[in-house]
Amino acid sequence: MNPFPQDQWYVAAWSSEIGSDLVSRTICGEPVVLYRTSSSGLVALADRCVHRRYPLSLGTLVGDDLQCGYHGFTYDCSGRCVSVPGQDRVPRTARVRSYPVVERSGWVWIFVGDPERAAGVAVPDTHWLDAPGWTAIGDVARIECRYSLLVDNLLDLSHETYLHAGYIGTPEVAATPTTTEVDEELGTVRVSRHMQGAQIPEFYARSTGMASPIDRWQDIEYRPLGFYRLDARIAPAGHEPAGDGSDPGAAHMKILYAITPETEHSTLDFWAVARDFAVDDADVTEFLDSMQRAIVQQDVDALNLLEPIVAAEERGPGVQELSIAIDSGGLAARRMIEKQRAAH
Ligand SMILES: [Fe+2]
Structure with a gap:
């Protein structure tokens, strides 16, 4: 079984990371080199020369072609070798893998799996990152842990109360039960927690100017493996959305995470926070x-710490993991990911 679900779009980079320099990334265990052509198009190729496996990311761009820094094998944007040293004839099999790649709202997505299937798989909606009426921030963190630890972390926000106390956590988060819905057809896991009359954490108090008590909604939609969206709603306690679907007086955030496995023991955590209030307030x-x-960083530190513990126990006689009600979303996600992995 492949350790990573195939035939999926994964975020490879922020658009701003890819300029005229060659960028090397490992995505689902595969070394990839990314660059931008003179016409701003994006190219993603296997980061290994067919000749002696030298990383192409250590080479040079010659126009829009990529020249290996070891012996000069040169590839065009499709990965076809167009020139080799010392002979005119380029072997027909001289080609590196080219990945389908798309750029949407500041994220660069790469398709891992059969490139023929890319057109049939939707790129997740992230339009809040650059939509009118919204402002977004974001970055990427590298975590020395398997992707499943980050999935567990994001699907169970009760950890906010403890790990993120004083930032985003208040006692109500852990105290309020969640509901979990699995949609096999859409391939989503939804976890919702609606808190009434809750304390406002620092994160929202200073950004919205609201005060306790608030109603605080957390509606997660996770699309395994690589995309997670948290719809956050903050409103003065008792304030309901209008009947027409609008919600004046409330503050909304779309907290996005793209989970990109790097290796079996490391993960790229692309994060973004978009808001529909105080959009021009620097x-x-x-x-x-x-x-x-x-x-x-609190999550990164916790997961960096967990990985060697989990890895050591994996090699040992086996330790029973205990799950409770708050884990229903995380467990549903695990089942969905196992199914995806088994499909290849
Ligand atoms: Fe967290």
């Missing part, structure tokens, strides 16, 4: 950026 942007960075 102080709010700066505050949320520093808060979210601290929160992500």
Whole structure:
């Protein structure tokens, strides 16, 4: 069984990371080199020369072609070798793998699996990252842990109360039960927690200007493996959305995570926070950026610590893992990911 679900779009980079320099990434265990052509198109090729396996990311761009830094084998944007040293004839099999790649709202997505299937698989909706009426911040963190630990972390937000106390956690998060819905057809797991009359955490108090008590909704939609969206709603306690679907007086956030397995023991955690309030307020942007960075770092530190523990226990006689009601979303996600892996 492949350790990573195939035939899926994964975020490979922020658009801003890919310029005229060659960028090397490992995605689902596969070495990839990314670059931008003179016409701003994106190219993603296997990062190994067919000749002696030298990383192409250590080579040079010659126009839009990529020249290996070891012996000069040169590839065009489709991965076809167009020139080799010392002979005119280029072997017909001289080609490196080219990956389908698309750029949407600041994220660069790469298709891992059979490239023929890419057109039939939808790229997740992230339009809030650059939609009118919204402002977004974001970055990427590398975690020295298997992807499943990050999936567990994001599907169970009760950890906010403890790991992120003083930032985004208050006692109500862990105390309020969740509901979990699995949609096999859409391939989604939804976990919802609606808190009434809750304390407002620092993250929302300073950004929205609201005060306790608030109603705080957390509606997660996870699309295994690589895409997670948390719809957050903050409103003065008792304030209901209008009947027409609008919700004036409430603040909304789309907290996005793209989970990209790097190796079996490391993961790229692309995060973004989009908001529909105080969209032009630079102080709010700066505050949320520093808060979210601290929160992500708390998760990174916890998961970096967990990985060697989980890995050691895996090699040992076997330790029973205990799950409770809060884990229903995470367990549903695990089942869906296992099914995806088994399909290949
Ligand atoms: Fe967290």
